[in-house]
Amino acid sequence: PPAALLPAAMERAVVRCVPSEPKLSLRFVLPDGSARHMQRDQAEPLGRALARIATNAAKGPAKAAKKSKKARAEGGPAGEAAAEAPAVAVRLFSRDGQAVAEEVPNAAAWQDGAVLQIGEARYRVERNPPALTDLRLPRSLLAGFPVCPKLSAEFAAPQHCLFRWYRERRPGAGGEAAGEAGAGWVEAAAAQRVFTPPNALVGLRLKLRCTPGDGAQRYGPPREVESSGPVEAGPGACTFDSRHLYTGKVCGQGSVRAVSYNILADTYAQTEFSRTVLYPYCPPYALELDYRQNLLKKELAGYSADLICLQEVDKSVFVDSLAPALDAFGLEGLFKIKEKQHEGLATFYRRDKFSLLSQHDIAFSEALLSDPLHKDLCDKLARYPLVKEKVLQRSSVLQVSVLQSATDPSRKICVANTHLYWHPKGGNIRLIQIAVALSHIRHVACDLYPSIPVIFCGDFNSTPSSGTYSFISTGGIAEDHEDWVSSGEEERCNMPLSHPFKLLSACGEPAYTNYVGGFHGCLDYIFIDKNALEVEQVIPLPSHEEVTTHQALPSVSHPSDHIALICDLKWK
Numbered sequence: 001p002p003a004a005l006l007p008a009a010m011e012r013a014v015v016r017c018v019p020s021e022p023k024l025s026l027r028f029v030l031p032d033g034s035a036r037h038m039q040r041d042q043a044e045p046l047g048r049a050l051a052r053i054a055t056n057a058a059k060g061p062a063k064a065a066k067k068s069k070k071a072r073a074e075g076g077p078a079g080e081a082a083a084e085a086p087a088v089a090v091r092l093f094s095r096d097g098q099a100v101a102e103e104v105p106n107a108a109a110w111q112d113g114a115v116l117q118i119g120e121a122r123y124r125v126e127r128n129p130p131a132l133t134d135l136r137l138p139r140s141l142l143a144g145f146p147v148c149p150k151l152s153a154e155f156a157a158p159q160h161c162l163f164r165w166y167r168e169r170r171p172g173a174g175g176e177a178a179g180e181a182g183a184g185w186v187e188a189a190a191a192q193r194v195f196t197p198p199n200a201l202v203g204l205r206l207k208l209r210c211t212p213g214d215g216a217q218r219y220g221p222p223r224e225v226e227s228s229g230p231v232e233a234g235p236g237a238c239t240f241d242s243r244h245l246y247t248g249k250v251c252g253q254g255s256v257r258a259v260s261y262n263i264l265a266d267t268y269a270q271t272e273f274s275r276t277v278l279y280p281y282c283p284p285y286a287l288e289l290d291y292r293q294n295l296l297k298k299e300l301a302g303y304s305a306d307l308i309c310l311q312e313v314d315k316s317v318f319v320d321s322l323a324p325a326l327d328a329f330g331l332e333g334l335f336k337i338k339e340k341q342h343e344g345l346a347t348f349y350r351r352d353k354f355s356l357l358s359q360h361d362i363a364f365s366e367a368l369l370s371d372p373l374h375k376d377l378c379d380k381l382a383r384y385p386l387v388k389e390k391v392l393q394r395s396s397v398l399q400v401s402v403l404q405s406a407t408d409p410s411r412k413i414c415v416a417n418t419h420l421y422w423h424p425k426g427g428n429i430r431l432i433q434i435a436v437a438l439s440h441i442r443h444v445a446c447d448l449y450p451s452i453p454v455i456f457c458g459d460f461n462s463t464p465s466s467g468t469y470s471f472i473s474t475g476g477i478a479e480d481h482e483d484w485v486s487s488g489e490e491e492r493c494n495m496p497l498s499h500p501f502k503l504l505s506a507c508g509e510p511a512y513t514n515y516v517g518g519f520h521g522c523l524d525y526i527f528i529d530k531n532a533l534e535v536e537q538v539i540p541l542p543s544h545e546e547v548t549t550h551q552a553l554p555s556v557s558h559p560s561d562h563i564a565l566i567c568d569l570k571w572k
Contacts, residue, residue: 013123046109047102130156130212130220140290144234148325156212165189166207239542244302260457261564265312265343281551292559308348309417309457336399360400384493414445418458427486438499453532464509502530539566
């Protein structure tokens with residue numbers, strides 16, 4: 001029967017068929033109410049699958065017949081259904097109403113919109129309909145801070161899903177008739193993927209109903225999720241609020257807004273040492289991951305950035321929190337973990353401005369040992385076994401991504417992100433790490449993609465007076481620089497180094513980018529290729545008064561011990 005003649009409310013037969021799996025699955029509910037779930041080889045002829053369905057469908061009546069036979073044998077009333085169950089006719093019709101030939105393989109036969117007929121019952125075939133495999137809300141909800149669900153879907157994309165937000169009805173609130181969803185819930189917001197609860201919802205839980213869609217007007221079964229706790233009051237003004245006044249809109253096509261930010265890994269924030277020695281001025285609840293994530297997601301979303309380079313990103317924070325949230329704001333994320341650690345680097349880029357061409361991530365120690373690119377340096381280092389050993393013990397990594405402009409494919413850019421060794425006396429180790437980094441970046445931005453501009457972000461753990469900063473900025477370092485003896489005579493390692501880039505710190509040399517009880521200084525930079533890029537504007541850092549309102553960082557109004565660097569760049 002042609003699809004047009006069929007009643008609208010036909011039962012569904014759901015087929016899941018993907019090339020990477022040998023079998024397809026088929027789910028439907030028989031007229032007697034029993035659910036069937038079958039797995040068939042994709043290459044098997046349709047006729048065999050239909051015969052199997054017929055056998056399956058006959059089982060229901062056959063069971064009834066058996067029961068009545070048994071009743072008769074025991075002297076019960078004679079059952080009319082005593083005869084063997086009649087064969088059930090099973091056929092599959094294509095969308096245009098033609099019967100599908102029995103020799104057609106399953107994978108080709110079960111098309112979306114086909115009709116399966118089992119006896120008198122008819123089923124509309126839905127092939128690979130959109131489906132949610134996971135839907136979660138963050139554990140902590142703050143009024144005034146965006147709530148971004150984490151969802152995983154098959155044959156669907158978050159931007160095509162439908163979202164409806166509900167809030168709990170207040171106890172004792174009478175008949176709130178409008179927009180009710182069942183007994184205790186009231187519709188709370190316009191349909192949107194990200195919901196920012198207003199202060200009026202403090203004390204109430206939220207519920208999200210999500211319907212998966214594929215962008216081709218196909219929708220799958222909805223799922224619902226309720227928040228584990230109520231919306232709580234937010235902290236009021238945050239250090240980044242005034243910065244958002246400069247970054248309300250995404251900058252134009254010829255410009256790139258870049259952010260570099262060490263976001264303070266949970267691994268380090270939640271230790272006894274952190275709570276009592278490093279950040280004793282910060283209330284414990286403000287060091288908790290869920291609290292800081294709320295602030296961080298609002299902060300990053302409000303920068304409307306095109307490139308974001310983050311350091312100290314816990315793997316679970318990337319997967320469960322930042323990637324889903326920033327995805328909702330148009331950013332695609334890449335993650336590079338440090339070996340032996342639970343944290344690493346993340347680079348996000350705006351999808352409608354850039355596409356990813358290639359990734360060239362390395363761990364410094366491994367690259368130094370195995371990549372011929374660093375053979376010279378490795379040979380020089382062999383003369384200083386103590387230093388070499390120390391360099392090889394570090395788990396520091398470098399994330400390098402080559403991006404292409406979406407509007408002008410001739411424009412490519414090399415975005416590098418790193419976090420160098422932290423120890424105050426580790427200047428010599430940092431010099432070697434940065435030498436490896438710059439050799440590797442040279443290979444990518446000069447050999448693999450001749451003369452593409454470089455943006456190099458990170459926490460370099462080096463102040464402007466350090467050898468590392470001087471080396472990056474000037475292109476060379478003398479073998480008698482004092483940083484070669486930063487950790488004492490026995491670990492002295494004198495060697496001259498050079499690199500070919502003309503790099504400039506886009507945000508200059510702020511008084512500090514890290515401000516904790518016992519230290520403040522400038523450790524973070526966005527270095528840019530002077531030849532190809534220029535600075536359009538630097539977004540001002542928070543005032544000293546804002547940073548020290550709660551003594552130091554992190555605080556109830558700032559999620560990290562570092563401050564984000566933000567600048568707008570443009571191609572020369």
